[in-house]
Amino acid sequence: MAIQVLKQFCKTPRPKAWALLFSSSCSNHDSQSFVTNVVTILINHRSKSRWSNLRSACPNGIDPLEFSQITLHLKNKPQLALRFFLWTKSKSLCHHNLASYSAIIHLLARGRLSSDASHVIRTAIRDSDQTDDQNCRFASPPLNLFETLVKTYRDFGSAPFVFDLLIKACLDSRKVDPSVEIVRMLLSRGISPKVSTLNSLITGVCRSRGVDEGMEELWHEMRSNCKPNAYSYSVLMTAFCDEGRMGYAEKLWEEMRNEKIEPDVVSYNTIIGGFCKIGDVARAEEFFREMALASVETTASTYEHLVKGYFSVGDVDSAVLVYEDMSRRDLRPDASTLDMMVRLLCDKGRVQExxxxxxxAVSKYDLIPREKSYEVLMKGLCFEGRMEEALKLQAEMVGKGFQPKAEIYGAFVDGYIRQGNEEMARALRKEMLQNEMQS
Structure with missing residues (x-):
């Protein structure tokens, strides 16, 4: 249905829409004969002779209208059209405008060459941003490109997701405002971008303007034009969780369930992580148990959220149980999770553990501990008078590329003083001072 509406939206009277987008006239030679000659060379000549023959055939360059006409003849040869476009750019043979850019963008979208189309879209926006084109209606280059793509859509037999590519290119360039306007213009005509595109847009709006504006400005429009998926809800829940507004996140969770949308692993990890962040680990555990009952497979992130939650409230025994369960499932912990476990255990005097x-973690997962993990352990070992073990750990730390800091020297000095080894303590103080002078 969206494709039919889009074709009607893009329908324009003859002559061809792209021909109306040029104010300049063609060059002095017979334009149609020139276009035919170039197309013949492109299609029939071998690659070795093609480009030299083309160079000879284009002594005066190629104007944008001619480029669009040539490209139109290559509708079913998008790779060849792309090589032709790149050749004109490398030789500076065509001063491309939005219409000629749109021609190649449409062909690439039609041929499902998404990454190439996205690259050309970004180039078109950048180039038009540096050009003062009096024919453009908007002050925003992305909106002008959108309008040109709409006008030329039907003639090039393009694909609807060309607008998804434009929206995502804008978001990648942090041009959130034109992205919103493009989506609104499409939705107002009954054309819905892909849900994944709308999810990306909501993420961009929440990051740049805050979650409240993301909700008010886009969420309700999105819901009235297409059906959000579990990830759509997760995007908004993440924004609320980041701000610690778990009441709003739970309302979204309830709304998702009311819409008969089953939460996925991202949804569960989002809500569990949110509650752990505010220290409500009991509520996070409820969702963790629900996750198991729903047969949604846990990930390392699920357990890491819980470890962080128990770390934040200082519950070392529960953190150990979660970490051990994670290890039994062969889920690889992050270095930050190991760092928290080491710090939490050392704070409770459980240095050996x-x-x-x-x-x-080092032997099973080939994990490289953080510098802080080594520092906390060495302090704990020195405090317990286990100097030989602390020295071995220091050597291991240096072998990983970390250098001992003043507080580590201080821990060793204190440890040797408690043992009555004043000579070693003096030697370490001297070494510490020398290192400080060198740095």
Whole structure:
């Protein structure tokens, strides 16, 4: 249905829409004969002779209208059209405008060459941003490109997702405002971009303007024109969770369930992570249990959220249980998770247990601990008078590329003083001072 509406939206009277977009006249030679000659060379000549013959055939260059006409003859040869476009750019043979850019963009979209089309879209926006074109209706280059793509859509037999590519290119360039306007113009005509595109747009709006504007400005429009998926809800829930507004996140969760949309692993991880962030680990555990009952497979992120939650409230025993369950499932922890476990255990005086956690993570997952993990462990070992083990750990830390800081020297000095080894303490103080002078 959207494609039919789009064709009607893009329908324009003859002559061809792209021909109306040029104010300049063609060059002095017979334009149609020139176009035919170039197309013949492109299609029939071998690649080795093609470009030299083309160069000879274009002594005066190619104007944008001629480029569009040539491209139109290559509708079923998008790769060849792309090479032709890149050749004109590399040789500076055509001063491309939005209409000629639109021609190649349409062909690439029609041929499902998404990455190439996205690259040309970004180039078109950048180039038109540096050109003062009096024929353009908007002050925004993306909106002018959108209008040109609409006018030329039907003639080139383009694909609807060409507008998705334009929206995503704008978002990648952090041009959120024109992205919103393009979506609104499409939705107002009954044309809905892909749900994934709308999800990206909501994410962009929430990041640049805040979640409230993302909700008010886009969410209701999106819901009235297409059906959001679980990821759509996760996008908004993430924004609320980042701000600690879990009441709003839960309302979205309830709305998702009322819409008969089953939460996926991203949804569960989002809501669990949100509650862990505010220290409500009990509520996070409820969703964790619900996740298991729904047969949604847990990931490393699920467990890491819970470890962080228990870390934030200082519940070392629960954090250990979650970490061990994670390890039994062969889910690889992040270095930050290991760092939290080491710090939490050392803070509770369980240095040996923390050391075992580190050794296991290194041997089982080939994990490289953070510098902070080494520092906390060495302080704990020195405090317990286990100087030989602390020295071995220091050597391992240096082997990983970390250099001992003043507080580590301080921990060793204190440890040796408690043992009555004043000579070693003096030597370490001297070494510390020398290192400070060199740095």
């Amino acid at each position: 923390a050391l075992e956690f580190l050794r296991c």
